[in-house]
Amino acid sequence: xxxxxxxxxxxxxxxxxxxxxxxxxxxxxxxxxxxxxxxxxxxxxxxxxxxxxxxxxxxxxxxxxxxxxxxxxxxxxxxxxxxxxxxxxxxxxxxxxxxxxxxxxxxxxxxxxxxxxxxxxxxxxxxxxxxxxxxxxxxxxxxxxxxxxxxxxxxxxxxxxxxxxxxxxxxxxxxxxxxxxxxxxxxxxxxxxxxxxxxxxxxxxxxxxxxxxxxxxxxxxxxxxxxx
Amino acid sequence: xxxxxxxxxxxxxxxxxxxxxxxxxxxxxxxxxxxxxxxxxxxxxxxxxxxxxxxxxxxxxxxxxxxxxxxxxxxxxxxxxxxxxxxxxxxxxxxxxxxxxxxxxxxxxxxxxxxxxxxxxxxxxxxxxxxxxxxxxxxxxxxxxxxxxxxxxxxxxxxxxxxxxxxxxxxxxxxxxxxxxxxxxxxxxxxxxxxxxxxxxxxxxxxxxxxxxxxxxxxxxxxxxxxxxxxxxxxxxxxxxxxxxxxxxxxxxxxxxxxxxxxxxxxxxxxxxxxxxxxxxxxxxxxxxxxxxxxxxxxxxxxxxxxxxxxxxxxxxxxxxxxxxxxxxxxxxxxxxxxxxxx
Numbered sequence: 001x002x003x004x005x006x007x008x009x010x011x012x013x014x015x016x017x018x019x020x021x022x023x024x025x026x027x028x029x030x031x032x033x034x035x036x037x038x039x040x041x042x043x044x045x046x047x048x049x050x051x052x053x054x055x056x057x058x059x060x061x062x063x064x065x066x067x068x069x070x071x072x073x074x075x076x077x078x079x080x081x082x083x084x085x086x087x088x089x090x091x092x093x094x095x096x097x098x099x100x101x102x103x104x105x106x107x108x109x110x111x112x113x114x115x116x117x118x119x120x121x122x123x124x125x126x127x128x129x130x131x132x133x134x135x136x137x138x139x140x141x142x143x144x145x146x147x148x149x150x151x152x153x154x155x156x157x158x159x160x161x162x163x164x165x166x167x168x169x170x171x172x173x174x175x176x177x178x179x180x181x182x183x184x185x186x187x188x189x190x191x192x193x194x195x196x197x198x199x200x201x202x203x204x205x206x207x208x209x210x211x212x213x214x215x216x217x218x219x220x221x222x223x224x225x226x227x228x
Numbered sequence: 229x230x231x232x233x234x235x236x237x238x239x240x241x242x243x244x245x246x247x248x249x250x251x252x253x254x255x256x257x258x259x260x261x262x263x264x265x266x267x268x269x270x271x272x273x274x275x276x277x278x279x280x281x282x283x284x285x286x287x288x289x290x291x292x293x294x295x296x297x298x299x300x301x302x303x304x305x306x307x308x309x310x311x312x313x314x315x316x317x318x319x320x321x322x323x324x325x326x327x328x329x330x331x332x333x334x335x336x337x338x339x340x341x342x343x344x345x346x347x348x349x350x351x352x353x354x355x356x357x358x359x360x361x362x363x364x365x366x367x368x369x370x371x372x373x374x375x376x377x378x379x380x381x382x383x384x385x386x387x388x389x390x391x392x393x394x395x396x397x398x399x400x401x402x403x404x405x406x407x408x409x410x411x412x413x414x415x416x417x418x419x420x421x422x423x424x425x426x427x428x429x430x431x432x433x434x435x436x437x438x439x440x441x442x443x444x445x446x447x448x449x450x451x452x453x454x455x456x457x458x459x460x461x462x463x464x465x466x467x468x469x470x471x472x473x474x475x476x477x478x479x480x481x482x483x484x485x486x487x488x489x490x491x492x493x494x495x496x497x498x499x500x501x502x503x504x505x506x507x508x509x510x511x512x513x514x515x516x517x518x519x520x521x522x523x524x525x526x527x528x529x530x531x532x533x534x535x536x537x538x539x540x541x542x543x544x545x546x547x548x549x550x551x552x553x554x555x556x557x558x559x560x561x562x563x564x565x566x567x568x569x570x571x
Binding site for chain 1: 336358361362363364
């Protein structure tokens with residue numbers, strides 16, 4: 001346990017990424033990522049939920065009996081999601097209307113209960129906080145990347161409908177990348193999400209393989225030297 | 229003397245992948261000629277875009293996958309995929325439609341699944357379904373069937389720059405397909421006879437003016453394939469039989485609100501699909517009994533999608549749906565091995 005926080009961060013962002021490796025929470029991941037703003041909104045909401053639920057679960061971990069832990073976790077997560085849902089309804093009403101059912105559905109996002117069960121219920125509060133933060137960030141980054149890809153290919157824009165999140169002052173941020181772009185409907189529809197996520201997972205596996213090959217090359221060389 | 233040692237099979241039919249693909253391509257020619265006669269030069273232009281795209285995407289993917297390029301490029305399978313897709317595209321289409329569709333078919337539906345022999349879905353139909361979902365407007369702008377049409381250069385100009393000769397616009401020269409017309413007008417509570425009268429004998433002799441000849445020519449080519457045993461009769465017969473029966477049942481129930489069985493057989497993609505697309509040896513069922521189920525499923529789904537679905541013709545989706553069912557069909561229809569008991 002030399003660098004617990006570094007391990008937690010690496011786990012959440014890369015080697016155990018909830019979306020690319022654990023393939024958890026696919027339903028919101030695939031349904032919502034048709035624009036960057038939607039992805040960011042859902043990602044941040046999920047991250048917040050993860051942090052609060054991880055911290056709470058970690059704080060009560062000594063008092064919850066193992067037989068009833070799952071209902072307790074679900075209750076905690078549901079309360080937190082309700083709070084987030086109501087706040088979004090109050091402050092980001094248009095975005096809330098677009099994300100719709102997927103905000104309350106964060107409750108059913110497997111990532112959250114998985115982190116509560118697998119990590120938060122066994123670790124201290126600061127560690128649980130870091131785990132929630134980085135798992136949430138890892139999820140948000142994948143969401144955001146997929147959302148960007150689908151928005152660029154599907155609509156040919158960046159930061160479309162940004163005003164939903166930052167108000168009308170941010171409207172100038174919307175960029176039209178190509179003049180006279182007809183749009184590519186497939187990228188916006190569900191097949192685009194499956195294809196995009198498939199390519200992202202393949203790309204991550206490719207990078208991992210490259211790294212593994214590089215690390216493998218050194219021990220073999222050393223072995224040869226030792227034999228010599 | 230060395231008799232030479234090899235394992236079974238000792239007799240083979242002399243068929244090989246390039247030979248089969250070449251025969252299928254040759255059998256498509258009568259249908260393609262009829263297509264050109266009724267719908268103009270567009271098919272040739274689409275072919276001219278689709279075939280090089282298919283070969284280039286195939287070469288690119290084989291290179292990325294570190295496979296030998298030459299044997300796979302010369303087996304005509306990519307050319308066949310491109311040809312089938314080009315026939316399915318509207319004759320007056322911008323060049324990027326054929327380009328994107330073929331590249332998607334070869335790269336995603338064929339090579340990402342492992343190349344020839346490993347693709348569970350028919351690549352041409354995946355490409356077509358993708359285009360139909362992504363570009364519904366471009367994909368449903370057909371020309372009316374007629375024997376005089378745009379000059380080759382005007383067609384080419386539209387394909388490259390989407391510019392029509394002066395005095396024309398796309399709405400004045402294009403027309404929905406008979407399949408599309410029947411669907412939308414039936415939705416408006418018109419009867420079949422009223423539709424036929426409004427569109428001046430839309431149905432021709434068998435089903436769809438012009439379209440019936442294209443379908444008959446594909447039927448001719450398909451018969452040739454069965455005759456020289458490149459395909460077996462099971463799938464086409466099952467497709468046509470089940471589509472015919474479905475249409476007959478509903479027509480007998482209410483003759484005004486349902487198109488005739490002949491219309492279903494000789495309009496849209498039926499004959500091309502039954503003989504050339506559903507029989508794809510890679511994505512179709514392999515057992516003889518399974519082929520009958522597979523074909524019947526395609527016919528039924530085609531009828532369902534044509535009649536109640538959101539798209540005018542459902543053949544591509546029906547084929548893809550049944551492709552998905554092929555492993556299950558093959559599992560349950562394994563023939564009894566001689567000497568073993570049936571269980």
